[in-house]
Every structure is written in structure tokens, then in C-alpha cells.
Amino acid sequence: MEQDKFDLIVVGAGPAGAAAAMRAARAGLDVVLLERGSSPGGKNVMGGVMYGHALRDAIPDFDPRTAPLERTVAEQGYWLLTGEDALRVSYRSPRHAAPPENCFTVLRARFDPWFAGQAEEAGAMMLTGTTVTGLIRRNEDPRGQVIGVRTDRPDGDLLADAVIVASGVHALPELLAARPHGDLRPDQVALAVKEVVHLGEEEVGRRFALAPGQGAAYELLGTITRGLPGVGFLYTNRDTVSIGAGVVLADLAAAGLKPYELLDGVKEHPMLRPFLDGGDVVEYSAHLIPEAGHAGLPDLAGDGLLVAGDAAGLVNSLRREGSNLAITSGLLAADAVIHARETGDSSARGLAGYAESLGRSFVLQDLRRYRQAMPYLRAHPEFFGLYPELAAIAADSVFLATGEPRRQRARKLIAELRRRRSPLRALRDLWGLWRALNG
Amino acid sequence: MSEDNRSPVRRMTVADRLFLVSFRPAHESHLRAKDPGLCAECVGRPCTTVCPAAVYEWLEDTDGARLVISFENCLECGACRLACPERNIDWAYPPSGHGVTYRYG
Numbered sequence: 001m002e003q004d005k006f007d008l009i010v011v012g013a014g015p016a017g018a019a020a021a022m023r024a025a026r027a028g029l030d031v032v033l034l035e036r037g038s039s040p041g042g043k044n045v046m047g048g049v050m051y052g053h054a055l056r057d058a059i060p061d062f063d064p065r066t067a068p069l070e071r072t073v074a075e076q077g078y079w080l081l082t083g084e085d086a087l088r089v090s091y092r093s094p095r096h097a098a099p100p101e102n103c104f105t106v107l108r109a110r111f112d113p114w115f116a117g118q119a120e121e122a123g124a125m126m127l128t129g130t131t132v133t134g135l136i137r138r139n140e141d142p143r144g145q146v147i148g149v150r151t152d153r154p155d156g157d158l159l160a161d162a163v164i165v166a167s168g169v170h171a172l173p174e175l176l177a178a179r180p181h182g183d184l185r186p187d188q189v190a191l192a193v194k195e196v197v198h199l200g201e202e203e204v205g206r207r208f209a210l211a212p213g214q215g216a217a218y219e220l221l222g223t224i225t226r227g228l229p230g231v232g233f234l235y236t237n238r239d240t241v242s243i244g245a246g247v248v249l250a251d252l253a254a255a256g257l258k259p260y261e262l263l264d265g266v267k268e269h270p271m272l273r274p275f276l277d278g279g280d281v282v283e284y285s286a287h288l289i290p291e292a293g294h295a296g297l298p299d300l301a302g303d304g305l306l307v308a309g310d311a312a313g314l315v316n317s318l319r320r321e322g323s324n325l326a327i328t329s330g331l332l333a334a335d336a337v338i339h340a341r342e343t344g345d346s347s348a349r350g351l352a353g354y355a356e357s358l359g360r361s362f363v364l365q366d367l368r369r370y371r372q373a374m375p376y377l378r379a380h381p382e383f384f385g386l387y388p389e390l391a392a393i394a395a396d397s398v399f400l401a402t403g404e405p406r407r408q409r410a411r412k413l414i415a416e417l418r419r420r421r422s423p424l425r426a427l428r429d430l431w432g433l434w435r436a437l438n439g
Numbered sequence: 440m441s442e443d444n445r446s447p448v449r450r451m452t453v454a455d456r457l458f459l460v461s462f463r464p465a466h467e468s469h470l471r472a473k474d475p476g477l478c479a480e481c482v483g484r485p486c487t488t489v490c491p492a493a494v495y496e497w498l499e500d501t502d503g504a505r506l507v508i509s510f511e512n513c514l515e516c517g518a519c520r521l522a523c524p525e526r527n528i529d530w531a532y533p534p535s536g537h538g539v540t541y542r543y544g
């Protein structure tokens with residue numbers, strides 16, 4: 001029995017789990033990494049912008065040229081889309097694309113096998129095609145120390161001193177330490193749908209005016225999500241683009257809107273069509289995104305158990321950061337397990353260093369800072385309807401020449417804006433938004 | 440016609456979209472409505488609208504009224520489990536080696 005016992009079991013070979021496994025294996029722990037997909041990434045979807053800082057933390061001698069990255073992001077921006085119009089704000093900097101690179105675009109079915117491979121190279125054992133179905137607790141006591149996991153393999157029980165659950169957003173209740181607020185609710189996740197559209201490498205470069213190897217990542221805001229709180233995205237890959245949109249599941253359900261119809265609306269916007277026309281859709285996919293932020297954090301540790309990445313809801317949806325929070329949390333969870341092995345105490349108390357270091361890191365600091373943002377935006381659908389429209393009216397007044405004196409037109413504009421929203425309310429909304437975005 | 444490589448974005452059906460995804464269906468469904476009675480009473484039947492793969496369909500015909508679940512098209516996102524107001528969906532991952540496999544992700 002004893003020889004079957006690992007120092008650490010990691011559930012899920014996404015960014016969080018693979019990062020945890022590689023760090024623990026490098027420290028000499030006997031680690032097994034379990035993944036339900038036939039290969040890592042086969043079940044996974046993201047936009048996806050992957051951040052350099054997290055990759056460098058996970059892999060000390062990280063060299064982007066050796067990794068299956070699509071493009072190095074040189075330009076990021078926000079496109080405010082209304083009716084037929086687009087107000088675009090973007091920032092392109094060659095510095096962002098130069099070492100140390102800020103971020104990259106990735107496709108998860110290509111990225112994840114490589115990233116999980118780094119854990120194997122570090123000495124972790126990976127078992128793919130292995131679905132974890134539950135936790136094993138000491139003496140079968142439902143509150144006892146976690147001592148292993150059940151899997152759907154024959155003789156599938158595995159034992160370890162500690163388990164890191166990194167199984168992603170849709171972590172089933174039976175895998176979590178405890179969710180003080182119960183199971184996930186539909187207002188705590190967004191449902192995102194995505195398509196990958198093939199254009200060819202040169203064509204991607206041409207349409208987005210990109211130097212070879214460089215990429216762009218745009219967030220699509222405005223009425224594009226049909227008044228529902230959410231965002232779209234348009235990212236460039238090597239020879240494809242990723243386009244998608246996500247909205248809060250509860251709102252999607254209440255509106256009776258089908259997710260693929262939402263995606264149709266995004267793809268058919270006149271600003272986006274020229275980027276997609278003629279391309280071949282090569283894949284359609286769907287995935288949830290945790291949106292509960294700081295208010296929805298589950299217990300991060302139990303006896304013998306740590307929770308990392310999306311399973312713990314560690315996504316800063318306002319900044320579309322999730323992969324880096326996943327990697328950082330996975331690394332810190334591994335550090336706690338390494339420490340617990342030294343002290344011989346893998347109880348919740350022995351593993352408490354995880355919550356502490358996560359609290360000091362950007363992960364929980366940022367979630368805390370933006371804790372008001374999502375509730376505020378969901379309570380103010382004007383930001384997904386009225387305000388983008390007013391912004392377009394204001395842009396008209398700047399860019400349209402009509403032969404009418406500018407002063408006269410400014411007066412008309414102000415009257416129109418007042419008619420649509422009282423200045424006092426608008427000020428209050430904007431002040432509220434500013435406060436929500438600034439903690 | 441001539442500008443084939445600039446043909447405009449074509450509207451796709453769910454079936455068109457699912458055709459692009461590779462699936463290895465299991466023999467048995469990993470999704471089940473626990474209490475069909477609840478589905479009969481359900482207002483709006485959100486499972487039939489939120490599912491990105493249109494897995495759930497409410498059918499009323501000579502065989503009666505029922506929820507048809509095309510589990511083999513499931514993208515395993517979990518939305519239906521959370522969106523069902525009655526938590527009436529018995530949801531599991533398909534057995535290892537089955538279900539969806541993305542080539543891009």
C-alpha cells in the first residue's frame with residue numbers, strides 16, 4: 001500500500017494543475033497529475049491571452065521560441081461597438097512584444113500538452129484519460145483529512161499526503177473542500193462561446209497590420225452583448241483568429257438568448273466582418289468563466305486539500321486575466337505542500353501558507369480591488385446599452401462635419417444627451433463606475 | 440462568386456458548428472433529468488436555450504411531452520447544470536476517453 005502513496009495528487013492538467021505539479025516535482029516530491037482529457041487541453045477553451053510573467057515564474061529558463069505560442073501580443077485594445085459603429089481605443093507597443101514579453105496568444109489544445117509536459121519533464125507522473133470522481137477522506141469521515149482521490153479507472157483509487165484540486169471552473173461539489181456559499185450559482189459564472197477562424201498566416205498579418213510573429217488582442221464592449229453584461233473578444237493566432245463572447249449565465253438564461261445567436265451578432269457586426277470575411281470557421285467551442293470574484297471564494301484549503309485556479313474562482317474578469325492567476329495559485333499551492341512535507345503537517349493549518357501567500361500576491365489583491373466591479377456592472381445594464389450609444393453620438397459630433405456652426409451643434413448634442421440621461425444620473429453612474437473599478 | 444476568398448461571413452446553424460467539433464460519444468448519457476415532472480412544469484426551460492450545443496429539446500408529439508437530451512453533442516461546459524432552476528440535471532463528466540476533444544480550444 002505504502003509504495004502506492006504519492007506526496008501530492010494534482011487534479012486537472014490545466015495551467016493551475018500543471019504549474020503546481022511542475023513546482024512540486026522540481027522540489028523532489030513524488031507527484032501524480034490527473035487529467036480527464038485524452039491529452040491535456042483537449043477539453044479546454046480560452047480566448048486566449050497567456051501572460052509572460054506567469055510562464056517565467058513557472059519555468060525558470062522559459063524560452064518563448066520553444067513553446068507552442070501563437071503570437072506575441074504587441075497591441076491590445078477596447079472596441080466599443082454599437083449598432084453599426086465602433087469607437088476603438090488601442091495601444092500598440094513594440095516593447096510589449098520584446099523580451100521579457102508581456103503576453104502571448106495561445107490555443108489550449110496546443111498549449112496545454114506542452115505546459116503539462118514541463119511538469120512531466122520535472123519528474124511528475126501524468127495520467128491522462130483519468131477522471132477524478134471524488135475525494136477519499138480518512139476513515140470515510142465526510143469531514144476527515146483528504147488522503148486521496150477516486151478515479152473512473154479500474155482500481156482507480158490513488159492516495160497521497162496532499163491533493164491540489166485544479167479541475168477548472170465547473171468543479172463539481174464532490175471535489176471541493178467546501179463552498180461556504182453552497183454550489184455555484186448561475187450569476188457566478190459567464191458562459192462563453194468561441195470560434196476559431198482560419199485566414200492564413202500572411203492574411204492575419206495583413207488584416208491586422210502586424211509584423212511577423214506579433215499579435216493583437218481586442219476586447220469587444222458595448223451593445224454587442226445585446227444589453228447583457230458581458231464582453232466579446234477578437235484575438236489573433238498564427239494563422240487563425242479567435243472570436244467569441246461571454247455573458248453572465250443567469251442573464252443569458254433570463255433573456256432566453258441562445259449563446260450561438262449571441263456569437264452570430266458579434267461576427268456580423270460591420271466592424272468585425274472585414275476581419276473574418278472569407279475565413280473558414282475551423283472550430284466552435286464553449287466554456288464557463290468564473291465571475292464571482294472575491295465574494296465567491298471557496299475555502300482555499302482543507303485538511304490535506306488545496307484548491308487552485310478556476311476551481312477556486314480565481315479570475316479577474318474585468319481584465320480578462322485567469323490563466324496567470326491559475327498559474328500563480330498553482331505555484332503557491334505547491335509551495336504550501338512542499339512546506340507541509342518538511343513540517344510533516346498537511347492539515348489545513350499546515351497548509352495555511354497558501355492562503356497567506358495568495359493574499360499577498362496580485363491574485364487576491366486584484367480580486368479584492370475589483371470586488372465591486374462585476375456587481376456594479378450587472379446592476380447597471382446602461383453600460384451595455386445606453387452609454388455606448390451616447391458615446392457614439394458624442395463621437396458623431398466630433399467627427400461629422402455638417403456645415404452647421406460647431407457651437408450650435410454642441411448645444412444640440414448636449415440637449416440630446418440630457419434627453420437620454422439626466423446629467424446628474426450620468427455623473428452618478430460614471431462616479432459609481434469609477435469607484436467600482438478603483439476599489 | 441469570383442472573390443471566393445472574400446465570401447462574407449456565413450451564418451451557421453448549431454449543427455454546422457458541431458460538425459466542426461470532434462466527439463467520441465459514450466454508450467450511455469452522462470446527462471439525465473432527475474424528475475421529468477419538474478421539466479413538464481418548468482417555466483421557460485432554460486436548458487433548451489442556454490446550451491451552446493442545443494442538447495436539450497422539449498418535444499410534444501404522439502409519444503407525449505418530454506425532454507430529449509442529445510448527450511452526444513455535449514461540449515461539457517456545465518451551463519445546463521447551473522442554469523436549471525430546479526437543479527434537476529444529474530450531471531457527470533462522460534467516462535474517460537469519451538466526449539468532446541478540441542483541436543484548437
Ligand SMILES: Cc1cc2nc3c(=O)[nH]c(=O)nc-3n(C[C@H](O)[C@H](O)[C@H](O)COP(=O)(O)OP(=O)(O)OC[C@H]3O[C@@H](n4cnc5c(N)ncnc54)[C@H](O)[C@@H]3O)c2cc1C
Binds near residue numbers: 043
Ligand atoms: C472563452 C474564454 C476566454 C478566456 N480568455 C482568457 C484570456 O484571454 N486570458 C486569460 O488569462 N484567461 C482567460 N480565460 C480564463 C482561463 O481560461 C482560465 O482562468 C484558466 O484556464 C484556468 O486554469 P485552470 O488550470 O484553473 O483550469 P482549466 O484550464 O479549466 O483546467 C482544468 C483541467 O482539469 C481537468 N479536469 C476537470 N475536471 C477533472 C476531473 N474530475 N478529473 C480530472 N481532470 C479534470 C480539465 O480537463 C482541465 O484540463 C478565458 C476563459 C474562457 C472560457
Ligand code: SF4
Binds near residue numbers: 477485487522528
Ligand atoms: S431547466 Fe431543468 S427543470 Fe427546466 S426543463 Fe430543463 S432540466 Fe427540466
Ligand code: SF4
Binds near residue numbers: 492494512
Ligand atoms: S454541459 Fe454545456 S454543452 Fe453539455 S448539455 Fe450542458 S449546457 Fe449543453
